[in-house]
Structure formats: structure tokens, C-alpha cells
Amino acid sequence: MGCLPFSEALYRDLQQRGLDAGDLWSEPDRYGRKERWFRNSEALEDDLRWLISVGVLRREVDGQGLTSRFRLTPLGRQLLDEDPAILQRQIPVLDRLRHSLRRHWPL
Numbered sequence: 001m002g003c004l005p006f007s008e009a010l011y012r013d014l015q016q017r018g019l020d021a022g023d024l025w026s027e028p029d030r031y032g033r034k035e036r037w038f039r040n041s042e043a044l045e046d047d048l049r050w051l052i053s054v055g056v057l058r059r060e061v062d063g064q065g066l067t068s069r070f071r072l073t074p075l076g077r078q079l080l081d082e083d084p085a086i087l088q089r090q091i092p093v094l095d096r097l098r099h100s101l102r103r104h105w106p107l
Contacts, residue, residue, distance in 0.1 A: 001056060001079065002091045003099040004047050005033050011072060011080055011087070018060045018069035021045060050103055051076075 001011070010031040013019055025044055028037040038044040048070055051057040056076035060069040072080075079086060091099075 001051075001076075002087055002089060003096050004051070005036050005038070006047070006087075007031055007033050008080075008087045011076065014057065014070060014072040015077055015080065018067075018071045020069050021048060022068070024048075 007030070010019070010024065013031075021041070021044060024031050025038070025041050038047070048057060052059065052070075055073055056079065057070050058073050060067045060071055
């Protein structure tokens with residue numbers, strides 16, 4: 001979670017209510033960290049899908065099926081509640097590299 005460009009506000013809002021990917025894209029000042037923001041909406045969706053694949057986020061479901069809204073999973077809540085400073089810590093360069101490699105070339 002610390003390697004991605006999302007702020008704590010994003011995770012807290014996802015914990016309290018679902019958010020639409022379009023809402024996230026339109027509010028980089030609220031949901032992004034200062035380092036960088038996404039060059040396009042597809043890159044944003046890629047990071048959201050990554051958080052789904054590791055079990056931190058899930059897509060909301062309504063009577064019609066999956067929606068474009070996301071929510072925090074119980075695992076994501078547990079990570080934030082057990083270590084509130086998880087997003088403020090500096091991530092070492094080697095850990096960032098390992099994260100990137102694992103994302104793009106999973107074993």
C-alpha cells in the first residue's frame with residue numbers, strides 16, 4: 001500500500017463508503033500523494049486492480065452485478081487499523097523495486 005500513490009484519505013473514504021474510479025480520477029489533490037499522480041485513467045485502474053489482486057480492495061456488487069465502485073476489504077481495514085502509520089513511512093528504494101517487479105512479473 002505504501003508503494004502506491006494513494007493518500008490515507010482514499011483508504012479511509014473506501015473504508016466508510018464505496019468510491020467510483022471516476023471520482024478518484026477527478027480528485028488527485030485529495031486522493032493522491034505529492035510524488036505523482038496517474039498519467040491516464042487506465043493507469044489508475046491498474047493500481048486499483050493490483051489492490052484487488054492482493055486483497056486490499058474489492059469491487060462493489062449490486063443487484064445487477066459488479067459496479068465501478070470500490071471498497072476496502074476486511075484485510076485492508078485490518079492493515080490500516082493495526083498500523084495507522086503504514087502510509088506515512090518511507091519505503092526503501094529496494095522495496096519499491098521489489099514491489100514493481102512483483103507486480104509486473106508475478107511468480
